[in-house]
Amino acid sequence: MTKSTHPLFGTADASYQAAGELEGIHQLVADFYQIMDSWTGAAKIRAMHKADLSQSEDKLTCFLSGWLGGPRLYQERYGSISIPAFHAQWSIDAEARDAWLGCMQQAIDRQPYSADFKRYLLAQLSIPANRVVQASQARQQAAQ
Ligand code: HEM
Numbered sequence: 001m002t003k004s005t006h007p008l009f010g011t012a013d014a015s016y017q018a019a020g021e022l023e024g025i026h027q028l029v030a031d032f033y034q035i036m037d038s039w040t041g042a043a044k045i046r047a048m049h050k051a052d053l054s055q056s057e058d059k060l061t062c063f064l065s066g067w068l069g070g071p072r073l074y075q076e077r078y079g080s081i082s083i084p085a086f087h088a089q090w091s092i093d094a095e096a097r098d099a100w101l102g103c104m105q106q107a108i109d110r111q112p113y114s115a116d117f118k119r120y121l122l123a124q125l126s127i128p129a130n131r132v133v134q135a136s137q138a139r140q141q142a143a144q
Helices: 014-018 021-038 040-048 054-067 073-078 083-087 094-109 115-143
Strands: none
Touching: 014 021, 014 115, 021 040, 021 054, 021 094, 040 094, 054 073, 083 115, 094 115
8 A cells, every 4th residue: 555645635725735726726617618618518518608608717716716625715705605506497417417527527637636636526526516416306306
């Protein structure tokens, strides 16, 4: 067994540091939306978003800052948010989740992160992504 030389991701601000702090997170999110805007596999979820992605870019950057253990910028600038409840206004199924995570995977691959952190980050993001699908599907069923 090799000994880990970095603090455990998910403790204190280790993940925020591994992501390159605010500048690194902003680059990740800019790449994420650029991929969503151009990759045909993301056309359906791109259509759910506004034409101008700049506000989404700022909001997701702020959200991920706090979510990764850094400054809680989303809360400071926009107030509190429940990610699953917020997304229940759209019909988001497993295919949409996979498209969203596919954009994230490609964006993560472009970053200068360690292989360990790349794997960790994608696995962690799949948790709220699955909750989004559950909340969206529950809302759709309740409306039927
Ligand atoms: C599962 C697939 C997902 C889809 C299809 C999706 C789709 C969307 C859409 C359509 C918007 C609104 C964009 C606009 O106003 O133009 C949005 C906003 C947002 N999403 Fe997602 N999303 C997903 C997962 C996630 C996850 C896992 C997170 C967090 C880790 C997240 C964080 C956010 C944030 C912070 C916003 C901005 C909220 C605001 O307007 O205040 N999303 N998303």
